[in-house]
Amino acid sequence: MKILAIETSCDETAAAVVEDGTKILSNVIASSAAMHRKYGGIVPEVAAREQLACIIPTIKEALHQAQITIDELDAIAVTVGPGLIGSLLIGVESAKTIAFVKNKPLIPVNHVLAHIYANFVHSEPFTVNRKQINFPAISLVASGGHTELFLMESPEKLTWLGGTLDDAAGEAFDKTARLLGFGTGGGPAIEKAAKEYQLSAFSPSIGLRVNPQQPAIKLPRPMMHDESLNFSFSGLKTAVLREYNKLKVIHSNDMYYHSENLNTPLSDDITSELAFEIQEAITDVLVAKTMSAVKKHQAKSILLSGGVAANSRLRDKFQLAIDNSKLAISLHVPPIPLCTDNAVYIASYAYFRGNPTDWHKVTALPDLSVEE
Ligand code: KG4
Ligand code: ZN
Numbered sequence: 001m002k003i004l005a006i007e008t009s010c011d012e013t014a015a016a017v018v019e020d021g022t023k024i025l026s027n028v029i030a031s032s033a034a035m036h037r038k039y040g041g042i043v044p045e046v047a048a049r050e051q052l053a054c055i056i057p058t059i060k061e062a063l064h065q066a067q068i069t070i071d072e073l074d075a076i077a078v079t080v081g082p083g084l085i086g087s088l089l090i091g092v093e094s095a096k097t098i099a100f101v102k103n104k105p106l107i108p109v110n111h112v113l114a115h116i117y118a119n120f121v122h123s124e125p126f127t128v129n130r131k132q133i134n135f136p137a138i139s140l141v142a143s144g145g146h147t148e149l150f151l152m153e154s155p156e157k158l159t160w161l162g163g164t165l166d167d168a169a170g171e172a173f174d175k176t177a178r179l180l181g182f183g184t185g186g187g188p189a190i191e192k193a194a195k196e197y198q199l200s201a202f203s204p205s206i207g208l209r210v211n212p213q214q215p216a217i218k219l220p221r222p223m224m225h226d227e228s229l230n231f232s233f234s235g236l237k238t239a240v241l242r243e244y245n246k247l248k249v250i251h252s253n254d255m256y257y258h259s260e261n262l263n264t265p266l267s268d269d270i271t272s273e274l275a276f277e278i279q280e281a282i283t284d285v286l287v288a289k290t291m292s293a294v295k296k297h298q299a300k301s302i303l304l305s306g307g308v309a310a311n312s313r314l315r316d317k318f319q320l321a322i323d324n325s326k327l328a329i330s331l332h333v334p335p336i337p338l339c340t341d342n343a344v345y346i347a348s349y350a351y352f353r354g355n356p357t358d359w360h361k362v363t364a365l366p367d368l369s370v371e372e
Helices: 033-039 044-066 085-102 111-120 169-179 183-201 234-250 268-296 312-325 344-353
Strands: 002-007 012-019 023-031 075-081 106-110 137-142 147-152 158-163 301-305 330-332
Touching (some): 002 044, 002 085, 012 044, 012 344, 023 044, 033 044, 033 183, 075 085, 075 111, 106 111, 111 147, 147 268, 158 268, 169 234, 169 268, 183 312, 234 268, 301 312
Parallel strands (some): 137 301, 301 330
Antiparallel strands (some): 002 012, 012 023, 147 158
């Protein structure tokens, strides 16, 4: 079964053709992220205009790369929500038009749930020998807008277990990255700075801090030990701001901070240590809560997805937690390009779990819930 999927929930215009939910025939992404950089965040109006400009060329390119015509497709899948209304409308109306004109089944897709299905794709150009997913599985979706835990009893059966009460994990990366002066680089910028700190402040051979003058920055791990499977990340940015200002005062006269002017940003090495601790705090919570869900539901697999699953420290910590638990659990993480937004997992979700729906009943749902 060959499905053309369209994804326009935010600032990416994506189209892909996927066979039987697993084999990628094409994967095309156009992004307006660079246009939003100067505003310090996504401008919905700009994103929607770019969606409009990109949608037809992106769909055409996806069909071209897959060497397929619309007539040869079995169905059209489209993200209907959650997301920005202006952006969603472009994809939804395009998909409805194709479905109506070409008389194809139309499958509406929930973007957040669909992220999970990036784990079901196993074809070239990505990792070929994906591990077998055993059920029940616990699935963590950690993206810019969502942090959600699901119990997955089969590829079709998903039950929501908990989620963030305020900011998402990706949002915490994005907002604290801005505080540290990394602009709109978000998670990848924090990860890069954290790696620099790890390389400079630790001796890999002895595993000790080699620069005793560095302040041992400690940030809170919100809700890490609470019973629920919910998260809260909004307090982290206040804690980071507090630490940042404190560090500025402490280091205003020392070797790391050659300025008496407190408006000057912190030196790179201290910023990197703060970035490292931000990454530690967020990833510690994500791992602890997911492992707690695993134990509660005697899960056999963990599926990570969403932009934050691209974080290598998070992946490593999950593997370590599984090894330490001595439980027989397999860890599944999509290849990095499939963690962030794309249309491949939209098609995969549609194959495994989608419901073909009359085109005139399909509509953009910006506030679509993850609870069904
Ligand atoms: O899934 P995604 O592409 O879009 C949404 O549906 O939100 O996720 C984007 C989020 C952003 O918050 C971004 O900072 C985060 O994923 N992200 C990362 C990394 N790469 C992307 N967070 C931590 N480490 C990364 N390497
Ligand atoms: Zn997403």
